[in-house]
Amino acid sequence: MPQDGEQQPSASLGSPKRSSALPAWPVLALVCGFTALQTFKPSEPYLVPFMHCVRGVPRSTIVDSIFPFWTYAQLALLPLLSAGSELVGYRAVVLVGMLGRLATLLLLLYGGDSVFLLQLSQVAIAVGFAAHPSLVAILFRSLPSESYARAVGLVASAGVLSEVAASFVGQMLVNAGVPLLVTLEISTAATAAATLLALALPSPPPPLKTRSRHAGGLGVSIGPPQLPPVPILAPPGVASEASRPSRTAAHPLQCGPQCGQPSQCGQLSPHAGQPHTEQAACSSTCSSTCSSTCSS
Numbered sequence: 001m002p003q004d005g006e007q008q009p010s011a012s013l014g015s016p017k018r019s020s021a022l023p024a025w026p027v028l029a030l031v032c033g034f035t036a037l038q039t040f041k042p043s044e045p046y047l048v049p050f051m052h053c054v055r056g057v058p059r060s061t062i063v064d065s066i067f068p069f070w071t072y073a074q075l076a077l078l079p080l081l082s083a084g085s086e087l088v089g090y091r092a093v094v095l096v097g098m099l100g101r102l103a104t105l106l107l108l109l110y111g112g113d114s115v116f117l118l119q120l121s122q123v124a125i126a127v128g129f130a131a132h133p134s135l136v137a138i139l140f141r142s143l144p145s146e147s148y149a150r151a152v153g154l155v156a157s158a159g160v161l162s163e164v165a166a167s168f169v170g171q172m173l174v175n176a177g178v179p180l181l182v183t184l185e186i187s188t189a190a191t192a193a194a195t196l197l198a199l200a201l202p203s204p205p206p207p208l209k210t211r212s213r214h215a216g217g218l219g220v221s222i223g224p225p226q227l228p229p230v231p232i233l234a235p236p237g238v239a240s241e242a243s244r245p246s247r248t249a250a251h252p253l254q255c256g257p258q259c260g261q262p263s264q265c266g267q268l269s270p271h272a273g274q275p276h277t278e279q280a281a282c283s284s285t286c287s288s289t290c291s292s293t294c295s296s
Helices: 024-039 045-052 059-088 092-110 115-130 131-144 143-174 180-199 207-217 279-295
Strands: none
Touching: 024 131, 024 143, 024 180, 045 059, 045 143, 045 180, 059 092, 059 115, 059 131, 092 131, 092 180, 115 131, 131 143, 143 180, 180 279
């Protein structure tokens, strides 16, 4: 049990500061709606048939020369965008990811059968996937810690339900004989709406900026906490420096208020070990000071 006056540890010890720009439920509803629009892609199950049947790209080229660009691009971009979100902000990285997703669909729509543009589209979609952790970071920085599990579960559920609904829509369109190009246009419209909605996402400050601003306002540097100095205990019978009387405070070097009065230096009583030359130097200093004062 903590004693009286002892500060009790907080339940959210070590958790970062939360942004109070928006309440918890509006933020959660906004992120769920954004996730649903982002994942609503009726064209996703038909990407390979679209490239092969509509664009005329061989299946071996799709598997061996196009799709690997997504894998290696995401491997390189994931640490870069995750670190960049701590510098430029989480919402900015989410917007970059959405622009990458939108560029992917535009390249598929208007890129023709160019293998290079199809490879570039895989790099662009890798940007979107690599930016996804920044969306989760917005939740963690905007909501209280007790809402983490519920928030992540609701956002994941919104994404899964949107994917299932998009799959049903795509299947019904294909069964009805609608061209695959229409499914890509629907995916592009949903992604564009999600990009606009991303502008309304909260932008909590990253921990690095929060610590820098806090440290700058207090005039302290960021770094590990400084430990107090360890006192050095003197051997028994030997007085420490802190316990010795201060000669400067007890006996200031000053002359009398009027010229001709004896100097206060004569009141010095050197302790054992103090050289007598200090008292002589003191008397000489005070005498010269008083003389210059009287002459002026």
